[in-house]
Amino acid sequence: MWQQPTSLFTDHYELTMLQASLHSGTAHRPSVFEAFARRLPDGRRYGVVAGTGRILEGIKHFRFSPAQLGFLASTRVVDQLTLDYLADFSFSGNIYGYAEGEIYFPNSPVLIVESTFAEACVLETFILSVLNHDSAIASAASRMIAAAGTRPCIEMGSRRTQEESAVAAARAALIAGFDSTSNLEAGMRYGLKTVGTAAHSFMLLHDSERAAFEAQVASLGADTTLLVDTYDVETGVRTAVEAAGPELGAVRLDSGDLVEQARWVRTLLDDLGNENTHIVVTSDLDEYAIGALASAPVDAYGVGTSLVTGSGAPTASMVYKLVSRQNDAGEFIDVAKAAENKVSIGGRKFALRRLNERGRATTEVIGIGEPPASDGNDRTLLHHFVADGVLAPGWIGAEGVARATQRHKDSIAEMPGMARRLQRGEPVIPTEFTHGR
Amino acid sequence: MWQQPTSLFTDHYELTMLQASLHSGTAHRPSVFEAFARRLPDGRRYGVVAGTGRILEGIKHFRFSPAQLGFLASTRVVDQLTLDYLADFSFSGNIYGYAEGEIYFPNSPVLIVESTFAEACVLETFILSVLNHDSAIASAASRMIAAAGTRPCIEMGSRRTQEESAVAAARAALIAGFDSTSNLEAGMRYGLKTVGTAAHSFMLLHDSERAAFEAQVASLGADTTLLVDTYDVETGVRTAVEAAGPELGAVRLDSGDLVEQARWVRTLLDDLGNENTHIVVTSDLDEYAIGALASAPVDAYGVGTSLVTGSGAPTASMVYKLVSRQNDAGEFIDVAKAAENKVSIGGRKFALRRLNERGRATTEVIGIGEPPASDGNDRTLLHHFVADGVLAPGWIGAEGVARATQRHKDSIAEMPGMARRLQRGEPVIPTEFTHGR
Numbered sequence: 001m002w003q004q005p006t007s008l009f010t011d012h013y014e015l016t017m018l019q020a021s022l023h024s025g026t027a028h029r030p031s032v033f034e035a036f037a038r039r040l041p042d043g044r045r046y047g048v049v050a051g052t053g054r055i056l057e058g059i060k061h062f063r064f065s066p067a068q069l070g071f072l073a074s075t076r077v078v079d080q081l082t083l084d085y086l087a088d089f090s091f092s093g094n095i096y097g098y099a100e101g102e103i104y105f106p107n108s109p110v111l112i113v114e115s116t117f118a119e120a121c122v123l124e125t126f127i128l129s130v131l132n133h134d135s136a137i138a139s140a141a142s143r144m145i146a147a148a149g150t151r152p153c154i155e156m157g158s159r160r161t162q163e164e165s166a167v168a169a170a171r172a173a174l175i176a177g178f179d180s181t182s183n184l185e186a187g188m189r190y191g192l193k194t195v196g197t198a199a200h201s202f203m204l205l206h207d208s209e210r211a212a213f214e215a216q217v218a219s220l221g222a223d224t225t226l227l228v229d230t231y232d233v234e235t236g237v238r239t240a241v242e243a244a245g246p247e248l249g250a251v252r253l254d255s256g257d258l259v260e261q262a263r264w265v266r267t268l269l270d271d272l273g274n275e276n277t278h279i280v281v282t283s284d285l286d287e288y289a290i291g292a293l294a295s296a297p298v299d300a301y302g303v304g305t306s307l308v309t310g311s312g313a314p315t316a317s318m319v320y321k322l323v324s325r326q327n328d329a330g331e332f333i334d335v336a337k338a339a340e341n342k343v344s345i346g347g348r349k350f351a352l353r354r355l356n357e358r359g360r361a362t363t364e365v366i367g368i369g370e371p372p373a374s375d376g377n378d379r380t381l382l383h384h385f386v387a388d389g390v391l392a393p394g395w396i397g398a399e400g401v402a403r404a405t406q407r408h409k410d411s412i413a414e415m416p417g418m419a420r421r422l423q424r425g426e427p428v429i430p431t432e433f434t435h436g437r
Numbered sequence: 438m439w440q441q442p443t444s445l446f447t448d449h450y451e452l453t454m455l456q457a458s459l460h461s462g463t464a465h466r467p468s469v470f471e472a473f474a475r476r477l478p479d480g481r482r483y484g485v486v487a488g489t490g491r492i493l494e495g496i497k498h499f500r501f502s503p504a505q506l507g508f509l510a511s512t513r514v515v516d517q518l519t520l521d522y523l524a525d526f527s528f529s530g531n532i533y534g535y536a537e538g539e540i541y542f543p544n545s546p547v548l549i550v551e552s553t554f555a556e557a558c559v560l561e562t563f564i565l566s567v568l569n570h571d572s573a574i575a576s577a578a579s580r581m582i583a584a585a586g587t588r589p590c591i592e593m594g595s596r597r598t599q600e601e602s603a604v605a606a607a608r609a610a611l612i613a614g615f616d617s618t619s620n621l622e623a624g625m626r627y628g629l630k631t632v633g634t635a636a637h638s639f640m641l642l643h644d645s646e647r648a649a650f651e652a653q654v655a656s657l658g659a660d661t662t663l664l665v666d667t668y669d670v671e672t673g674v675r676t677a678v679e680a681a682g683p684e685l686g687a688v689r690l691d692s693g694d695l696v697e698q699a700r701w702v703r704t705l706l707d708d709l710g711n712e713n714t715h716i717v718v719t720s721d722l723d724e725y726a727i728g729a730l731a732s733a734p735v736d737a738y739g740v741g742t743s744l745v746t747g748s749g750a751p752t753a754s755m756v757y758k759l760v761s762r763q764n765d766a767g768e769f770i771d772v773a774k775a776a777e778n779k780v781s782i783g784g785r786k787f788a789l790r791r792l793n794e795r796g797r798a799t800t801e802v803i804g805i806g807e808p809p810a811s812d813g814n815d816r817t818l819l820h821h822f823v824a825d826g827v828l829a830p831g832w833i834g835a836e837g838v839a840r841a842t843q844r845h846k847d848s849i850a851e852m853p854g855m856a857r858r859l860q861r862g863e864p865v866i867p868t869e870f871t872h873g874r
Contacts, residue, residue: 008622009600011593012633015621016657020635024652026642033638058600071625079656117642124638128596129603156448159565160752163446163495164601166566184452185445188508196449198457201470201561201759204772205463205554215461219516220453231775305752314746315597322638335641338668 005065006058007089011125012077018118019082027085027118030332031325032348035097035111035131037104041139041313043424046415048142048408049110050172051134052100053400055127056391059091062123085118093119095386098351100395101138101175101404102381103411103419105364105427109349110135110318112382117325124320131318133165134172136310140287141176142408143311144303146420147290152179153301154195156282157308169308175404177412179300191398197252203230213243223249225280228265229256237265241272250278250299258283259296266297286311287422324348334369345433351381353414361414364431372434442502443495444526448562449514455555456519464522464555467769468762469785472534472548472568474541478576478750480861483852485579485845486547487609488571489537490837492564493822496528499560522555530556532823535788537832538575538612538841539818540848540856542801542864546786547572547755549819554762561757568755570602571609573747577724578613579845580748581740583857584727589616590738591632593719594745606745612841616737628835634689640667650680660686662717665702666693674702678709687715687736695720696733703734723748724859761785771806782870788818790851798851801868809871 021027040047064072064086072078072086093115104110111127113120144153155173158166170186180193187194198216206212213226222244228236228251240251251269253261258281269277281293282302290301306312323346324334334346350367355377365372371380385392394403412419419428458464477484501509501523509515509523530552541547548564550557581590592610595603607623617630624631635653643649650663659681665673665688677688688706690698695718706714718730719739727738743749760783761771771783787804792814802809808817822829831840849856856865 006600008625009595009603010621011595011619012621012624012631013619013635014633016633017635017639020639020653020656021642023656024643024648026652029642031642068625072621075624075631077621077624077631117638121638124636125596125603126600129598129600132597133599133602158446158448159562159757160569160754161566162570162599162602162605163443163563163566165570165599166446166562168599182448182450184447184449184509184514187449187512188445188505194449194512194514196451196453198450198454199561200774201554201558202454202457204759204774205458205466205468205762206461207764211461215463216457219457219460229774305754309751314751315742317597317742320596322641325642327644337637337641337666 005063005068006061006126007064007068008071009126009129010122014122014124015072015078015082017121018085019078021117022081022085028116029326031115031117031120032323033113033120033124033320034109034323034349035127035318035320036107036109037316037318039106039317040427041317044139044313045419045421045425045428047104047135047316048138048176049098049100049102049104049135050138050175050404051130051168052097052111052385053396053404054134054168054171055111055130056095056385057396058126058130059123059386060391062089062091062126064089089122090389091115091119091123091386092389093386094384094388096382096384098381099383099404099407100400101406101408101411103415105429105431107345107366107431108364109351109366109382112349117322128318128320132315134168135316135318136314137169137172137308138176139316140311140313141173141178141307142412143287143422144290144301144307145177147287147294147422148301149294151298151300153177153303154179155181155183155307156302157304158183160305161308166308171401173307175401175408177405177408190401192401197225198227200227200230203227209236210239210243213240217244222247225250225252227252227254229254233261233265234268237268238272241269241274241277246273246276248274248277250280252280252282254282256283258298259293262293262296262298291422352378353381354378355414359414360416361429363429365434366431367434369435442500442505443498443563444501444505445508446563446566447559451559451561452509452515452519454558455522456515458554459518459522465553466763468552468554468557469760470550470557470561470757471546471760471786472564472755472757473544473546474753474755476543476754477864478754481576481750482856482858482862482865484541484572484753485575485613486535486537486539486541486572487575487612487841488567488605489534489548489822490833490841491571491605491608492548492567493532493828494833495563495567496560496823497828499526499528499563501526526559527826528552528556528560528823529826530823531821531825533819533821535818536820536841536844537837538844538848540852542866542868544782544803544868545801546788546803546819549786554759565755565757569752571605572753572755573750574606574609574745575613576753577748577750578610578615578744579849580724580859581727581738581744582614584724584731584859585738586731588735588737590614590740591616592618592620592744593739594741595620597742598745603745608838610744612838613845614842627838629838634662635664637664637667640664646673647676647680650677654681659684662687662689664689664691666691670698670702671705674705675709678706678711678714683710683713685711685714687717689717689719689739691719693720695735696730699730699733699735728859789815790818791815792851796851797853798866800866802871803868804871806872
């Protein structure tokens with residue numbers, strides 16, 4: 001995945017803190033850091049954890065090679081003592097967290113890093129970059145999937161986000177239930193299904209719409225998707241059916257009033273004998289537009305901009321806080337900042353999802369200092385991803401994505417039905433803290 | 438920059454279009470593609486072009502190695518004829534465009550690719566990914582710089598966007614006038630100034646605020662920036678001055694009512710004899726919050742989330758359209774889609790910025806088919822970046838960023854003063870088309 005070290009995807013201050021703590025003798029204090037969101041984006045009912053597999057993969061490559069060390073030395077970001085520490089850096093602690101694809105709520109301890117202060121501190125920026133981006137996309141994608149019902153959604157937003165974000169967004173979208181992506185790099189890295197046929201430029205390249213359709217069918221087969229709105233939609237549909245015959249896979253509509261168009265295009269296709277030809281729509285869709293198309297005879301949705309920008313919430317706003325650390329006597333002390341508008345809760349967290357007798361989620365229970373008491377009807381949420389620096393199997397790569405997709409499906413099925421509604425509201429289940437000590 | 442080929446940062450359909458056009462004999466038709474924005478984000482007065490240097494760098498690496506070709510073959514994205522074409526791919530055409538850092542308006546021809554259809558088509562997704570992201574960030578950053586006046590802005594949003602987007606965002610922010618970034622990878626790749634001191638976790642790591650301040654000063658010097666809002670701000674400021682003395686560089690405020698706090702913290706610092714100690718504020722700032730702090734005694738702004746998410750406009754909405762291509766007779770034909778809600782204007786574009794006698798911009802003049810007539814008081818906007826596949830010097834790497842930063846400064850200075858206001862409105866100068874033919 002990463003051909004180069006991930007170690008400089010890091011804020012300058014992580015390394016100056018490291019340096020100062022190496023000098024003050026606090027760098028190696030055993031510490032607990034926690035990634036969580038204080039709140040969900042305005043009106044959202046739940047969030048979706050994504051990026052964990054990328055974080056775990058990236059931590060394997062979180063090393064400081066001569067190029068990185070040379071840069072840090074020549075720019076005097078840190079001193080020689082710190083450079084020596086970084087030259088040997090390899091994460092040796094423990095990481096726990098929610099499975100990728102899992103649903104989360106305000107204060108859910110999505111990722112917990114237990115190590116020396118030094119090791120946990122330098123990972124901060126990288127962990128948050130991945131979690132905040134990927135979870136924002138997965139959270140938006142999950143709502144689109146809910147709005148789409150049984151109709152497949154196709155991720156096609158690559159051009160509307162940074163090129164590497166596009167790969168991560170495709171991955172997050174498929175975790176949340178998207179059927180496929182247009183992004184080839186994502187296909188190669190994570191074994192995702194990729195799809196695509198043709199754009200308006202292909203229509204305009206040819207001397208006529210008919211010539212373009214015939215060229216496409218000759219190359220991609222009659223079951224391809226023909227884009228019928230370059231000139232006149234009705235003519236486009238008739239020409240498409242003439243070019244591809246009854247086996248035409250689909251027509252794509254990318255502009256205009258999609259609800260109205262889909263209705264008469266469906267009728268026209270049926271009248272022409274193309275009952276099996278699908279209608280794909282792709283024009284600036286978000287979860288609300290998808291919802292509005294529920295009654296229209298549409299077979300698939302292509303989603304771009306609104307997906308890769310998190311549909312109004314492009315970052316998940318997760319933070320990564322020191323919540324507990326040892327003192328010189330070797331005792332763990334819970335710590336938290338006391339600011340007026342940014343309340344954090346100190347202490348190592350544990351989490352379970354309480355379910356009722358029908359298996360529906362009722363409460364997110366977070367234990368502070370020790371695991372909450374289980375009542376039998378619940379599910380433990382924290383997994384042990386990294387044990388003393390060793391990554392547990394199954395969480396990264398294509399396997400990690402496949403498992404995360406299943407996890408998301410299962411977690412959504414467990415939620416109250418209200419979770420699948422688009423209306424703004426409170427988190428669909430409340431978060432409850434229990435104090436073990 | 439890119440250790441691996443950029444060629445699969447590409448939508449699946451670019452390659453199926455390539456395949457179909459190779460078979461239909463249209464793949465090698467000389468073509469002109471144009472990247473432009475139909476409109477600016479709602480209420481914005483101008484946009485800022487960014488990403489051009491990254492695109493030009495990336496096109497050098499736009500090659501299909503055995504890994505890419507193997508993926509495309511095994512997944513049957515394209516056939517053998519197309520794989521053979523891609524194996525030899527190297528862009529051999531011409532690229533023109535606005536200099537990076539330049540201001541743009543609706544329909545400004547920001548990037549023009551002249552080549553065969555095949556070569557221009559496969560670059561589409563990559564070009565748009567970079568332009569749309571980087572321009573969105575630079576456009577937001579430029580408004581923040583306008584709001585900040587002479588006070589420096591520091592980019593610190595890495596944790597709120599994908600890890601590679603963070604690097605690109607830092608680069609775009611510095612082009613738009615940000616003083617420095619927290620992102621170390623961006624510092625290494627582009628020679629940018631990086632800054633950083635310490636976070637709340639460093640305060641909480643130590644047994645007291647005083648111990649933390651003393652450790653930081655011992656390691657980073659008295660002219661460091663101390664974070665004073667972990668516990669009580671007034672106590673924090675007093676302790677900071679005691680720990681660092683009169684040479685204390687700055688205190689940082691990261692929560693609460695910043696306007697009110699900045700005023701009394703300034704008074705307190707002055708009373709303690711620290712007239713030269715600066716105040717840095719960093720709590721969820723956007724251009725409006727920066728504007729609201731104009732009258733407060735603040736010396737620098739640290740900006741995170743709102744910068745890297747484009748302050749409400751996370752993508753620049755640029756599109757990349759085929760506007761002209763040859764027919765079999767070797768004549769160039771202007772082409773454009775005829776959809777109701779997505780008007781495009783066919784034809785190769787040229788552009789100049791008309792200036793009045795005082796050197797202020799008055800009009801964006803776009804010539805269709807041939808350059809607009811010059812009245813002497815104007816500036817040509819298109820540069821010839823790539824000539825027959827050969828990249829002109831000076832546009833990429835650290836040199837490219839430095840030139841783009843200067844270009845942006847010069848272009849802003851040329852704009853009517855209205856451009857620097859934050860109020861929503863129309864583009865600050867109108868776009869005018871001239872038809873040469």
